[in-house]
Structures are given as structure tokens and as C-alpha cells.
Amino acid sequence: MTEKLSNAQIAWRAAQDIKDGAYVNLGIGFPEMVAGYMPEDREAVFHTENGVLGFGRNPAPGDEDWDLINAGKKAITLRPGAAFFHHADSFAMVRGGHLDVAILGAYQVAQTGDLANWSTGPKGVPAVGGAMDLVHGAKRVAVITDHVTKHGEPKLVEACTLPLTGVGCVTKVYTSFAVIDIVDGHFVLREKLPGLSFDDLQSQTGATLHTDGDVADLTVPEL
Amino acid sequence: MDKRIATLAEAVSGIPDGASVMIGGFGGSGAPIELIHALIDRFLETGSPKALTVINNNAGNGHVGIAALIEQGMVARMVCSFPRSADPRVFTERYQSGEIELELVPQGTLAERIRAGGAGIPAFYTPTSYGTDLAKGKPVEEFDGRPYVQERWLKADFALIKAEKGDPYGNLTYRMAARNFSPLMATAAARTVAQVSHLVAAGDIDPEAVVTPGIFVDGVVEVADPQQEEELNRAGAHHP
Structure with a gap:
């Protein structure tokens, strides 16, 4: 069993790359954790596609106002400077390139930057929400994910086999083992867990890992 | 001018079988529960309306x-x-048995199609869904070297929405994230009815604060202390 980062640690690592003053959309579920690990000396404004900029932490149980929710339909609170807007404005922020970064979950990411994160196939009721919109327009689209599925299969692949959310849209991947950029149709390894050899990492990755200069140690705090 | 409607029953009385109805709300936030339940009550009494097309972000x-x-x-x-949703069984069962047809639209495309419908723009191009199953059969064109998918406007016969304040001219404000699709739907329906939590006199809404100008609204009905869908569901409510 290879040592790996927890979801909280992956979220922490992704948060370290969000710049002060950034407008950020976090996908539903696991990516929402990123907000909790922003460095204290930086302020990001979080966007939720149902029509709020500048939301804060979830309220305590009993304090919810169910007209004030995020895209995952969880209750939220507002920070000073927050704003409400309708859906057409909200998705203008998304597609119009006004968000600095979107951080999303993934079933599969291809070395071409293709992302599959909305459907695991024809079974069940199809539901897409804002997934296909969010992959377009943010200046940086990053994915946070386990490096492999719970069955040990690579999630970083040459070509996605699951239904696509978007083509050539992902630029960076933070996994439970590594930090990887997508450059010109290649996975370029930037950081990896120090206890994991390059060959180990490659064997759990479904496409060739490239390097471009030094590979740094991926170190995160205990969380 | 007076767009006030006295009762919920009157507010939903003109919706016929087979109508297309936009319903505001994102999950429970902004859902016009009393208007929807008035429509159900009418159906239970008269057998109409049925065979509706419903346009909403979710499916209940x-x-x-x-x-x-x-x-x-x-x-x-x-x-x-x-x-x-937390409990999607009602839709899921009818979808899987083939009783309900589903048109799945990416959320931002749904919003923009409604906006286009209300703005007189029959079609537009968006990067959303390019290269995916949801773009199948749709025209694709390159602009400045990038591919975009053509989407068409979406209009409806009726819109049922929930607003916070409304006046007799139909001017509306909303409450927090309950705004979501409602200002767009108001523009895209042939007839828009808003339930408002506070019916106020003309002039009581600051013109600077109006979100939906009254030209887009045909009727306002006051529902003070409206029910909130999420709260109803947490209490295990059924209608009827």
C-alpha cells in the first residue's frame, strides 16, 4: 500500500497556488475543501454558480437560511463584499473568462487536458449541472483527485474512456501522489511524494510522465 | 396599471394542458411552492393542466x-x-419507466438559452459542451480559432416565479440566492406570474433596486410567509 495524501491534504496543496485577489470557483463536494486551506495572508473571492460571489463558511446547524445556498445546495454564509446575481450573469463570469481558477473533481483526466467528471456511463439518470460550463472560461482549470480509482486503476490516462465534460480544458492536476502540469498534450511531473519513486508513480499513471527540470518533493502538513 | 392577482387559484387558472412552464428556483432556493401547489390543486379538482413541459434547473x-x-x-x-437531489425518487421512477421525457441541458447553457429567448436572439454559440455527448447533432463553428456549439433560444408559455417584493406594476426584487433563474424566466415566457412575499405600493421599491422591471411580469400575487422547499423536505412534507 503506497502512502498517499488525504483529500484534505490534496485540497491544502491546491489552495497554496491560489493567488491573493483571485476569483475562484470550487466544484461540488471534495473541491469545496480547498476554501478551508487558503493561506491566511491571501484573500480569494469564491464564486458559486447559482449566483453568489464572496461566500464564507457553512453556518452552524440550526442557523441555515435555505435561500442562501451554494451550487451543492449546502447552506452558506456571506462575507463582507458579497454580491448576488442571476444565472446568466453567473455563467457570464464563468464562460467570459472572469474567473482566475476553477478547481474541479475528476473521474479521468487525459494528457490532452480532456476531462471526464460528469457521467460514469449510460446507467442511471444523466445529470450535468454546471460541470460543462465550468471547464470553459476560467483562466486556469485545475483538477484535484486521487491518483488512482479505488480499484487501483489510473485516473490520469492517455485518452478518457468515460463521457467527456470538456476537451483540452485542464491545465493542472493535484493528486494524492503528485502535482502535474498539462503542457502541449503531455503530463509534466512537477512534484511527487518523496517516498514514491518515479517508476512507482509511472506504473500507476495511464500515460507517459514527462519531466522538465527538477521534480520537487510534494510535502504537506498533517491535517 | 394594476397587475395584482387576488388568489393563487386565479394566478394559475390560464395554464392549459400541454403548456410549457418555466418554474424559478435552484433546488429549494427560489422555488414558488405556493404557485406550484395551486397548480396541483387545480389539477386535482379539474383534471387539468396535464402533459406539461416543465423547465427548471432540477427535477424536484x-x-x-x-x-x-x-x-x-x-x-x-x-x-x-x-x-x-437529496430525494429524487419521484422523477427517477417516471424517467426510468418512460413516462417522462428528459432534455438535459448544461446549467449555463440553460440560463443563456432562456436569456436569449427573452431577448429575441434565436441562437448563439457557446464553448460549453463542445466535444461531448450533449453537443451531438448541433452545429459547430470556429471563432478566432476555437470551436463553439450552436444552441437555440428557449421560450415558454408561462413562467411561475418567486420574488421578495413586488408592486402593482410588476417590478420585482429577490431574496439572496433565490434569484437564480427567475429574472431570466420572467423575460422568456409569454405570461409570467410572480408570487411575492411582500406586495408593496408603486414607488415603494427604489427604481435603483428593481431587479426585474415590470414589463416582464404579467401578474403578481402576494404570498406572505411563503413555504421554503428545503424546509418542507426536511420536515418530510407531502403535497397534497
Whole structure:
């Protein structure tokens, strides 16, 4: 069993790359954790596609106002400077390139930057929400994910086999083992867990890992 | 000018069988529960309206609101982005048995199609869904070297929405994230009816604060202390 980062640690690592003053959309579920690990000396404004900029932490149980929710339909609170807007404005922020970064979950990411994160196939009721919109327009689209599925299969692949959310849209991947950029149709390894050899990492990755200069140690705090 | 409507029953009286109805709300936030339940009550009394096309971000949750509308068999077709919820069983069962047709639309595309419908723009190009299953059969064109998918406007016969304040001219404000699709739907329906939590006199809404100008609204009905869908579902409510 290879040592790996927890979801909280992956979220922490992704948060370290969000710049002060950034407008950020976090996908539903696991990516929402990123907000909790922003460095204290930086302020990001979080966007939720149902029509709020500048939301804060979830309220305590009993304090919810169910007209004030995020895209995952969880209750939220507002920070000073927050704003409400309708859906057409909200998705203008998304597609119009006004968000600095979107951080999303993934079933599969291809070395071409293709992302599959909305459907695991024809079974069940199809539901897409804002997934296909969010992959377009943010200046940086990053994915946070386990490096492999719970069955040990690579999630970083040459070509996605699951239904696509978007083509050539992902630029960076933070996994439970590594930090990887997508450059010109290649996975370029930037950081990896120090206890994991390059060959180990490659064997759990479904496409060739490239390097471009030094590979740094991926170190995160205990969380 | 006076767009006030006295009762909920009157507010939903003109919706015929087979109509397309945009319903505001994102999940429970902004769902016009009383208007939807008035429509259900009319159906239970008269057998109409049925075979509706309903346009909403979701496809109902639990056994109130849109889920209750579906549960009564009033809906033939859903146009939505995310037909899942904490308790989506009512829609799921009817979808899987083939009783309800589903048109799945990415959320931002749904919003923009409604906006286009209300703005007189028959089609537009968006990067969303390019290269995916949801773009199949749609025209694709390159602009400045990037591919975009053509999408068409979406209009409806009726819109049922929830607003915070409304005046006799139909000017509306909204409450927090309950705004979501409602200002767009108001523009895209042939007839828009808003339930408002506070019916105020003309002039009581600061013109600077109006979100939906009254030209887009045909009727306002006051529902003081409206029910909130999420709260109803947490209490296990059913309608009727």
C-alpha cells in the first residue's frame, strides 16, 4: 500500500497556488475543501454558480437560511463584499473568462487536458449541472483527485474512456501522489511524494510522465 | 396599471394542458411552492393542466413542489440540468419507466438559452459542451480559432416565479440566492406570474433596486410567509 495524501491534504496543496485577489470557483463536494486551506495572508473571492460571489463558511446547524445556498445546495454564509446575481450573469463570469481558477473533481483526466467528471456511463439518470460550463472560461482549470480509482486503476490516462465534460480544458492536476502540469498534450511531473519513486508513480499513471527540470518533493502538513 | 392577482387559484387558472412552464428556483432556493401547489390543486379538482413541459434547473426533491407536480402525473417532459437531489425518487421512477421525457441541458447553457429567448436572439454559440455527448447533432463553428456549439433560444408559455417584493406594476426584487433563474424566466415566457412575499405600493421599491422591471411580469400575487422547499423536505412534507 503506497502512502498517499488525504483529500484534505490534496485540497491544502491546491489552495497554496491560489493567488491573493483571485476569483475562484470550487466544484461540488471534495473541491469545496480547498476554501478551508487558503493561506491566511491571501484573500480569494469564491464564486458559486447559482449566483453568489464572496461566500464564507457553512453556518452552524440550526442557523441555515435555505435561500442562501451554494451550487451543492449546502447552506452558506456571506462575507463582507458579497454580491448576488442571476444565472446568466453567473455563467457570464464563468464562460467570459472572469474567473482566475476553477478547481474541479475528476473521474479521468487525459494528457490532452480532456476531462471526464460528469457521467460514469449510460446507467442511471444523466445529470450535468454546471460541470460543462465550468471547464470553459476560467483562466486556469485545475483538477484535484486521487491518483488512482479505488480499484487501483489510473485516473490520469492517455485518452478518457468515460463521457467527456470538456476537451483540452485542464491545465493542472493535484493528486494524492503528485502535482502535474498539462503542457502541449503531455503530463509534466512537477512534484511527487518523496517516498514514491518515479517508476512507482509511472506504473500507476495511464500515460507517459514527462519531466522538465527538477521534480520537487510534494510535502504537506498533517491535517 | 394594476397587475395584482387576488388568489393563487386565479394566478394559475390560464395554464392549459400541454403548456410549457418555466418554474424559478435552484433546488429549494427560489422555488414558488405556493404557485406550484395551486397548480396541483387545480389539477386535482379539474383534471387539468396535464402533459406539461416543465423547465427548471432540477427535477424536484421529495414530495413537494415540482416533485409533487411530477408525482401527480402532470408532467410529460422536463428540461433541466441536474435531475438529482437529496430525494429524487419521484422523477427517477417516471424517467426510468418512460413516462417522462428528459432534455438535459448544461446549467449555463440553460440560463443563456432562456436569456436569449427573452431577448429575441434565436441562437448563439457557446464553448460549453463542445466535444461531448450533449453537443451531438448541433452545429459547430470556429471563432478566432476555437470551436463553439450552436444552441437555440428557449421560450415558454408561462413562467411561475418567486420574488421578495413586488408592486402593482410588476417590478420585482429577490431574496439572496433565490434569484437564480427567475429574472431570466420572467423575460422568456409569454405570461409570467410572480408570487411575492411582500406586495408593496408603486414607488415603494427604489427604481435603483428593481431587479426585474415590470414589463416582464404579467401578474403578481402576494404570498406572505411563503413555504421554503428545503424546509418542507426536511420536515418530510407531502403535497397534497
